[in-house]
Amino acid sequence: AQTVTQSQPEMSVQEAETVTLSCTYDTSESDYYLFWYKQPPSRQMILVIRQEAYKQQNATENRFSVNFQKAAKSFSLKISDSQLGDAAMYFCAYRSWSNYQLIWGAGTKLIIKP
Amino acid sequence: EPEVTQTPSHQVTQMGQEVILRCVPISNHLYFYWYRQILGQKVEFLVSFYNNEISEKSEIFDDQFSVERPDGSNFTLKIRSTKLEDSAMYFCASSGATATDTQYFGPGTRLTVL
Numbered sequence: 001a002q003t004v005t006q007s008q009p010e011m012s013v014q015e016a017e018t019v020t021l022s023c024t025y026d027t028s029e030s031d032y033y034l035f036w037y038k039q040p041p042s043r044q045m046i047l048v049i050r051q052e053a054y055k056q057q058n059a060t061e062n063r064f065s066v067n068f069q070k071a072a073k074s075f076s077l078k079i080s081d082s083q084l085g086d087a088a089m090y091f092c093a094y095r096s097w098s099n100y101q102l103i104w105g106a107g108t109k110l111i112i113k114p
Numbered sequence: 115e116p117e118v119t120q121t122p123s124h125q126v127t128q129m130g131q132e133v134i135l136r137c138v139p140i141s142n143h144l145y146f147y148w149y150r151q152i153l154g155q156k157v158e159f160l161v162s163f164y165n166n167e168i169s170e171k172s173e174i175f176d177d178q179f180s181v182e183r184p185d186g187s188n189f190t191l192k193i194r195s196t197k198l199e200d201s202a203m204y205f206c207a208s209s210g211a212t213a214t215d216t217q218y219f220g221p222g223t224r225l226t227v228l
Contacts (some may be wrong), residue, residue, distance in 0.1 A: 032197040033214065044222065045157075047216055102157075
């Protein structure tokens with residue numbers, strides 16, 4: 001069975017600095033999808049970024065980028081120029097190519113210091 | 115921008131009562147999902163629904179749970195006889211025309227069972 005591990009329960013960063021959130025996963029599959037979702041205090045789960053495993057190029061969305069290392073089964077999220085609005089829980093999630101469910105990590109709470 | 119909506123935002127019920135949680139997925143989406151997040155725990159998949167039938171369900175989704183798309187816009191989760199351990203945040207999600215499309219989440223319903 002697939003598992004997702006986020007080893008950092010909490011991270012803090014100074015506003016305007018860069019922070020990297022870690023995620024590792026375990027799977028025997030070769031085709032899958034990886035996601036980072038953000039959950040602010042409002043509790044809504046918001047998609048940050050998505051990566052297809054067959055793509056070697058790392059996904060980027062404005063200030064958010066990932067470092068996808070397929071062989072190491074690592075999928076870290078880098079947030080550049082951190083802003084106060086980035087403060088939230090960040091969840092890493094895995095989805096197999098062949099089924100529907102998202103498998104979630106435990107989350108990392110990101111604190112932005114002004 | 116289209117979004118998934120859920121009602122109510124907070125539901126309080128007595129143990130043994132039936133509850134129905136409601137969701138309005140994004141209008142052109144075809145795949146619908148329910149997840150739950152017990153406080154302090156990982157997000158867990160419950161069920162996926164496509165073409166008016168369940169396409170996948172987890173072990174959590176036992177006979178106490180059911181889902182329905184009663185009309186062209188709503189997607190509901192019913193818990194027949196609530197237990198204390200059903201207290202959680204319940205998230206509805208939807209995705210587009212293919213099963214591999216990204217899942218977009220609603221703001222959640224906080225269910226409290228007393």
